Amino acid sequence: MDAIQPGAIDPAKLDALIGRAIGDLSAGYGGVMLSLGHRLGLFKAMAGAGPLSARELAARAKCAERYVREWLNSQVAGGYVAYHAISDSYELTPEQAFVLANEDSPAFMPNAWNVPASMWADEAKAEVAFRTGRGIPWGDHDGRLYCGVAGFYRNAYRGSLVPEWLPALDGVVGKLTSGARVADIGCGHGHSTVLMAEAFPASTFHGFDTHRDSIFEAQKVAAEAKVAARANFTVAGAHNYPGKGYDLICFFDCLHDMGDPIAAATHAAKSLAPDGTVMLVEPFANDRVEDNISPVARLYYAASTMICCAHSISDGGRLVLGAQAGEARLAEVFRKAGFTRFRRAAATPFNLILEARL
Incomplete structure (x- = not known):
């Protein structure tokens, strides 16, 4: 490799x-601290409690004080906890609690750190x-991927889906209110199905997924919500x-993971009831790479590299869309499947x- 001339920089x-780069490295370190704070119940112990000393928080969370103090200081440095110097106390603001302590909040973030960990x-x-061009099936990933994806999307869907x-x-x-048949394809842990x-x-709702462990988890989620009968x-x-005559077929953040999305859309066309609807929820993306320069796009491209494209390739890879496919490419998939x-x-x-109809 040729030496870089000093004047060229x-x-x-x-x-x-x-x-x-330092900011990214800091975020990586900070993500471990956020996840640990969630697992230990530190954020929940702070929520609504007002200013607390490190000793008080340690007692509330049943943790060792010296570790808690250092963890608190990392949160202050990152802007996730407020510090009161005069009283040497720490406080979680309502906004911080909404993001870090309220597990039902649409902005709750700690679970999402399981994905980069995986x-x-x-x-x-x-x-x-x-190096080989081979794929990585969804089921071959580290176990933290599944709970991280489910936890992150559950809250987003809770805030927006219905x-x-x-x-x-x-x-x-109107159809759902009067009584409809719904298929949720790639349902994962079933949070979207159960919310509906x-x-x-x-x-009535039917969730389908190729990952057996996720189906088992979805059955538990439905039972806990007391909707397992439907x-x-x-x-x-x-x-x-299986099944025909579905009034609504949903693909929640999964079509781009499939090895043959056109085949999936074609099967949906055959499975719809007359005047049925396909609801396609996909990661936000513009149609051109140069228009996808943002923290969200970077996150999605990285996940797409490690997870989405890898699974699509393992699933045959006839059309590897990736998580940043964009509306135009997705529309072409459904056009080829017969949707008008x-x-x-x-x-x-x-x-x-996105909405597709025949």
Whole structure:
């Protein structure tokens, strides 16, 4: 490798890049602290309690004071906990509690750190995949991936699915209210299925996923929510799940993971009732790479590299969309599957909510 000439480096650009790298490294360290604070119940012990000393928090959370003090100082340095120097006390503000302590909040973040933890654990598998071109099936990842994805998306869906996304679809809420058949493809732990079942007691819901352990977990989630009589879960793929005449077929953040998304869309077309609807929820993305330069896009491209593309390749890889497919590519998938109507029904900084009809 040729030596880089000193004159070729712009000091201001170098300083900015080093600053970004240090910020990223700090965030990685901080993520471990956030996850640990959640696991130990430290954030919950602080929520609504007002200013607390390190000793008081340690007693509340049944932890060792010296560790708690150092952990608290890391949270203060990162802006996640307020510090009162005069009283040497620490406080979780209402906003901080909403993000860090309230597990039902749509902005609750600690569970999400399980995903990068799983990515680090799977680094050696990813290295082999890069060198060989082979895929990594969803079920072969570190176990923290599944609870991290489920926990992160559960709260996003809780805040938006029933009050915002379903009403954005033409006539769907009316059907669900009067009684409809719904298929949730790639349902994972079943949180999306259960949320709909809770909201629409006249309808029946069928969740399908190829990951057996996730189906077992979904059955538990439905039982705990007391909707198991109307929300059942079966191990099945997106191109061969049973049943016909579904009024609504949902793909929540999963179509881009599939090895043959056109086959999945084609099976949905065959499984729909007359005048049925497909609801496609996908990670937010613009159609061009140069328009996807943001922290959210970076997060999604990284997850897509390690998880989404890797699974799609393992699943045959006929069309590897990736998590940043964009609306135009997704519309083309459904056009090839025979759908004649495709539109953006809603959008958030994290998701595109798309509607397809025959």
